Amino acid sequence: MAKLINLHINGTPVTVSEGTLVVDAAKKVGIDIPVFCYHPKMEPVGMCRQCLVEIGRPMIDRASGQPVLNEDGTPKLQFGPKLETSCTTPVAEGMAVLTETAKAQAGQKEIIELLLTSHPLDCPVCDKGGECPLQNLTMEHGVSESRFTFAEKHHGEKHVPLGDLILLDRERCIQCARCIRFQDKIAGEPVLSFYQRGRNTDIVSYSDPGFDSVFSGNTSDICPVGALTTVEFRFGARAWELKQAASICSQCPVGCNVTFNVRREASTGGGYVIKRAMPRQNEQVNEIWMCDKGRFAGYQYTESASRLKLDPAELDSTLRLAAAKLAVAQAETVILAGGRLANEDFFTLKQLAAALGAKTYLYSNMGGGEQTTTYGLSAGSNLGHLGKGDTVLVVAADLYNEAPLWHLRLKAAAERGATVIVAAARATKLDEFSQFVIRYAYGDEVETVKTLADKEKIGDAIKNSKNLVIFYGSDGLGLAGTAALAETCANLFASVAVDGRTATPNNGLVGVWSTPNRQGALEMGFAPCTNLAAEIAGKTVYVVAADPAGDDPALAEALKTAKTVIAQDILETTTTRLAEFTLPAAAYTEREGTYTNAERRVQRFYPAVPAHPGTKPDFALTAALAKGCGLELEGRSPLLVMNKLALSESAFRGISYASLSEMVEQWPIIGRGDLYYGGTSYENKLGLGQVLESKLSSGLAQSQPTIHAGLRMREDELLAVPVTKLYDNGITLTPAKLLQAHIQRFNGLILNPATALKLGLENGAQATVSLNGVTYPAKVLVDASISTGVVLIPRSMGIPLLEPTAVTILAQEA
Amino acid sequence: MIVELARGLWTTFRALFFEKKVTVQYPEEKRPVSARFRGRHVLNRYENGLEKCIGCSLCAAACPADAIFVESAENSDEKRFSPGERYASTYEINMLRCIYCGFCEDACPTEAITLGDNYELSFYDRRDAIYNKDMLIVPVPQGGQLPPLVTEPGTFTRSVPAMKDPVD
Numbered sequence: 001m002a003k004l005i006n007l008h009i010n011g012t013p014v015t016v017s018e019g020t021l022v023v024d025a026a027k028k029v030g031i032d033i034p035v036f037c038y039h040p041k042m043e044p045v046g047m048c049r050q051c052l053v054e055i056g057r058p059m060i061d062r063a064s065g066q067p068v069l070n071e072d073g074t075p076k077l078q079f080g081p082k083l084e085t086s087c088t089t090p091v092a093e094g095m096a097v098l099t100e101t102a103k104a105q106a107g108q109k110e111i112i113e114l115l116l117t118s119h120p121l122d123c124p125v126c127d128k129g130g131e132c133p134l135q136n137l138t139m140e141h142g143v144s145e146s147r148f149t150f151a152e153k154h155h156g157e158k159h160v161p162l163g164d165l166i167l168l169d170r171e172r173c174i175q176c177a178r179c180i181r182f183q184d185k186i187a188g189e190p191v192l193s194f195y196q197r198g199r200n201t202d203i204v205s206y207s208d209p210g211f212d213s214v215f216s217g218n219t220s221d222i223c224p225v226g227a228l229t230t231v232e233f234r235f236g237a238r239a240w241e242l243k244q245a246a247s248i249c250s251q252c253p254v255g256c257n258v259t260f261n262v263r264r265e266a267s268t269g270g271g272y273v274i275k276r277a278m279p280r281q282n283e284q285v286n287e288i289w290m291c292d293k294g295r296f297a298g299y300q301y302t303e304s305a306s307r308l309k310l311d312p313a314e315l316d317s318t319l320r321l322a323a324a325k326l327a328v329a330q331a332e333t334v335i336l337a338g339g340r341l342a343n344e345d346f347f348t349l350k351q352l353a354a355a356l357g358a359k360t361y362l363y364s365n366m367g368g369g370e371q372t373t374t375y376g377l378s379a380g381s382n383l384g385h386l387g388k389g390d391t392v393l394v395v396a397a398d399l400y401n402e403a404p405l406w407h408l409r410l411k412a413a414a415e416r417g418a419t420v421i422v423a424a425a426r427a428t429k430l431d432e433f434s435q436f437v438i439r440y441a442y443g444d445e446v447e448t449v450k451t452l453a454d455k456e457k458i459g460d461a462i463k464n465s466k467n468l469v470i471f472y473g474s475d476g477l478g479l480a481g482t483a484a485l486a487e488t489c490a491n492l493f494a495s496v497a498v499d500g501r502t503a504t505p506n507n508g509l510v511g512v513w514s515t516p517n518r519q520g521a522l523e524m525g526f527a528p529c530t531n532l533a534a535e536i537a538g539k540t541v542y543v544v545a546a547d548p549a550g551d552d553p554a555l556a557e558a559l560k561t562a563k564t565v566i567a568q569d570i571l572e573t574t575t576t577r578l579a580e581f582t583l584p585a586a587a588y589t590e591r592e593g594t595y596t597n598a599e600r601r602v603q604r605f606y607p608a609v610p611a612h613p614g615t616k617p618d619f620a621l622t623a624a625l626a627k628g629c630g631l632e633l634e635g636r637s638p639l640l641v642m643n644k645l646a647l648s649e650s651a652f653r654g655i656s657y658a659s660l661s662e663m664v665e666q667w668p669i670i671g672r673g674d675l676y677y678g679g680t681s682y683e684n685k686l687g688l689g690q691v692l693e694s695k696l697s698s699g700l701a702q703s704q705p706t707i708h709a710g711l712r713m714r715e716d717e718l719l720a721v722p723v724t725k726l727y728d729n730g731i732t733l734t735p736a737k738l739l740q741a742h743i744q745r746f747n748g749l750i751l752n753p754a755t756a757l758k759l760g761l762e763n764g765a766q767a768t769v770s771l772n773g774v775t776y777p778a779k780v781l782v783d784a785s786i787s788t789g790v791v792l793i794p795r796s797m798g799i800p801l802l803e804p805t806a807v808t809i810l811a812q813e814a
Numbered sequence: 815m816i817v818e819l820a821r822g823l824w825t826t827f828r829a830l831f832f833e834k835k836v837t838v839q840y841p842e843e844k845r846p847v848s849a850r851f852r853g854r855h856v857l858n859r860y861e862n863g864l865e866k867c868i869g870c871s872l873c874a875a876a877c878p879a880d881a882i883f884v885e886s887a888e889n890s891d892e893k894r895f896s897p898g899e900r901y902a903s904t905y906e907i908n909m910l911r912c913i914y915c916g917f918c919e920d921a922c923p924t925e926a927i928t929l930g931d932n933y934e935l936s937f938y939d940r941r942d943a944i945y946n947k948d949m950l951i952v953p954v955p956q957g958g959q960l961p962p963l964v965t966e967p968g969t970f971t972r973s974v975p976a977m978k979d980p981v982d
């Protein structure tokens with residue numbers, strides 16, 4: 001515990017830990033000191049001088065070293081002749097801070113007056129207007145009349161694209177460097193900087209393509225003026241017209257807390273539409289950030305033209321006919337469910353399957369559920385607490401692309417002193433911030449992890465760690481490979497964990513899934529199937545939230561041989577097109593439910609907009625089918641489904657909608673009236689979620705993993721391995737108009753330049769790749785950071801590579 | 815009794831033949847309204863035809879009756895509706911909600927919306943009471959052009975007309 005310091009701010013006694021800055025100490029007791037450049041998530045720089053206050057320190061007698069006392073026995077204070085910046089001054093014992101004296105106020109006023117000499121009168125057309133720190137502070141502290149002539153105003157360019165997502169207005173920038181510091185220090189992607197000096201200081205992006213970062217949207221949240229705005233929300237609405245709806249991002253397994261801003265629009269005949277996605281504070285999950293995929297592709301697909309819908313009468317008859325098929329098929333039914341479903345949906349499916357005696361499978365490209373449900377993180381875990389003495393191992397995962405917020409959080413953990421070890425077959429962005437990087441050849445994942453503990457320094461870091469978190473992913477691995485890797489990781493984890501530690505917070509195994517709720521399904525006992533094609537042939541198949549036919553031609557063939565296919569989804573897919581019955585589901589933005597993120601935290605999402613006409617939530621559709629089979633399931637209230645789920649699934653014990661909505665005060669305090677302090681991320685008012693109980697606390701025996709060997713490349717072969725890119729051609733991303741260029745950037749066959757040369761191909765060339773007898777055209781992209789002899793094929797880009805496979809690549813004749 | 819009757823009728827005859835008539839033959843004949851009368855709104859234009867409205871929604875924010883609805887979009891030099899970057903792509907006023915208080919006029923940073931002297935508002939259908947931009951906006955003045963205009967880059971950079979230094 002850090003030493004506590006006592007001081008007075010405006011006469012209020014304050015006790016805070018040593019090292020706290022005066023501005024934060026004031027905030028803790030509800031005294032707002034205006035700031036522009038200071039941000040509670042970043043080191044202070046003292047650039048804007050807005051936070052000026054008077055600071056008095058106890059006088060020390062030089063001779064005796066004792067405090068000088070007033071006549072009444074109180075220590076005598078010495079105030080400096082000048083105002084001081086409260087954002088750069090740490091608290092000290094006995095300090096007295098005055099923020100509201102005439103002198104301090106005059107200082108603050110002058111800074112605003114100076115800032116406004118170069119600021120346009122843009123508030124009416126500025127996207128920040130209404131939630132603008134400069135506007136608010138001008139109202140509170142500004143002078144009402146300017147002493148400067150309008151002719152002297154600084155004019156700058158007003159529409160400067162820094163990248164294709166963020167626009168800069170040069171006139172509005174107040175040079176606080178928050179954006180630059182965010183990119184440098186928090187995102188670790190230093191792509192912005194100042195250019196020129198004095199009044200001509202400009203923000204420039206020197207990356208190619210411009211503003212090459214997946215966290216760029218956050219800079220517009222923390223920019224204290226409307227200098228940085230997103231192309232997505234450009235002139236979309238005024239801040240005060242927007243309503244808020246709490247939700248959880250569904251694009252990756254992190255489960256960032258988000259707020260959707262909605263308002264009525266003429267385009268929908270006065271119906272509600274989502275105007276933007278903003279991060280919502282949850283210090284245990286996403287802090288106050290979110291990635292660009294969540295921001296610019298998180299909800300856009302729910303408004304896509306390819307939404308499935310049926311009018312009520314048609315939906316009723318489809319449900320009746322489909323249910324009749326299920327009722328006949330009974331145990332001859334196979335239920336296939338994808339990881340975008342909510343916990344409530346999975347539970348409803350599970351009950352239907354139990355009643356029918358049907359088989360249920362999780363549609364997943366990754367195995368290891370048994371391990372992550374056993375060794376997963378337990379209550380109290382927070383990657384934000386990892387630091388000195390803790391070790392994080394990341395195996396076969398490119399977190400930057402697969403779960404960007406974890407990348408950001410692990411980078412921060414490494415900076416706090418945690419030992420981050422990255423084991424991957426190719427360079428990943430996290431390498432730069434990790435202490436140890438291990439490179440192995442694709443196929444050697446299991447071997448590499450097995451020998452980790454025997455390595456000298458790395459072994460020590462793992463064995464002697466205070467806390468150990470292992471992330472494993474599917475970089476270059478298919479279902480069997482990831483299952484083997486998970487077992488090996490679990491084995492490593494269990495072997496170094498001393499008794500009782502395994503169920504303690506911040507210890508565990510995390511699967512880097514590709515969907516928001518695979519963990520929830522696994523906890524309920526859903527598991528992927530290793531031989532799906534054979535399983536579904538001749539059966540009645542109920543596919544929910546999955547597109548097997550689109551992902552794999554073999555599965556498409558298998559589905560054609562199925563007796564009946566009932567496909568339930570949000571958007572039209574290859575599977576829904578070949579299904580006999582299609583059931584239109586409501587998107588997560590239109591309903592209530594919960595997701596379990598890969599850290600095993602169950603979080604609630606709330607409806608932002610009314611359900612798309614002609615759709616119903618997944619659990620309601622399943623319940624309607626169940627009803628047709630003579631089984632009464634809850635089909636209206638997700639709350640009641642959760643209540644039953646908590647009673648019947650041991651992992652979910654103690655979880656209820658009320659417990660998920662519990663709030664505890666978070667630090668820093670952001671998203672209230674004082675936008676200048678933390679930016680425009682939203683305050684969390686609707687709950688931090690709850691972590692599932694660990695199975696280990698009840699003393700579960702350690703499983704004995706069986707190790708499978710991975711597929712290794714051979715000298716004369718070209719091994720194609722599947723990898724995940726943040727922006728792919730999946731159906732939830734293609735409707736995001738802004739991201740098209742980002743998707744195309746990595747859409748191709750990624751080869752080492754030497755390999756490409758050997759094949760007679762160059763960067764950007766068109767080639768064909770033959771896979772399982774089918775030839776696909778693709779663009780060649782060279783990347784020197786990958787090894788020779790392999791070709792990386794990004795998932796969901798049109799080439800159905802599910803497992804590492806030997807392929808042939810040929811140049812395509814023009 | 816006769817006397818009373820005659821006295822009463824005298825008042826009638828006096829008004830009929832000797833007093834100035836106050837009845838106005840509305841709608842053929844209309845009384846002028848006062849200079850500060852607040853009637854149906856108009857959206858104004860600059861002389862070149864560009865719309866003064868910049869789609870800022872401040873009128874909608876000021877409106878106590880929630881009668882105004884604005885949606886905005888971005889201008890470009892190839893397709894310019896108003897000076898600056900932003901224009902109103904949708905602008906609607908519900909005349910049944912409006913209480914003709916004039917707050918919208920006060921809120922407008924460009925004097926785009928002004929309350930005119932038209933008080934002849936009656937509708938067969940409530941929907942007809944919603945006036946859209948085409949109904950509210952004044953015709954293009956002589957010598958002006960109907961937006962969208964193609965403009966020289968750098969000429970219309972300010973949404974709000976540039977301020978002059980105060981002179982006293």
Ligand code: SF4
Nearest residue numbers: 122123126129132226
């Ligand atoms: S940044 Fe703030 S003060 Fe500046 S124009 Fe925009 S709303 Fe107004």
Ligand code: SF4
Nearest residue numbers: 173174176177179223
């Ligand atoms: S663009 Fe915004 S965040 Fe960046 S320096 Fe300018 S005012 Fe600060």
Ligand code: SF4
Nearest residue numbers: 877912913915916918
């Ligand atoms: S006159 Fe008053 S009530 Fe009518 S639209 Fe304007 S602000 Fe609203």
Ligand code: SF4
Nearest residue numbers: 867868870871873922
């Ligand atoms: S009429 Fe005036 S206040 Fe209303 S949106 Fe247009 S410019 Fe803004």
Ligand code: FES
Nearest residue numbers: 046048049051087
């Ligand atoms: S100098 Fe303290 S907030 Fe900028």
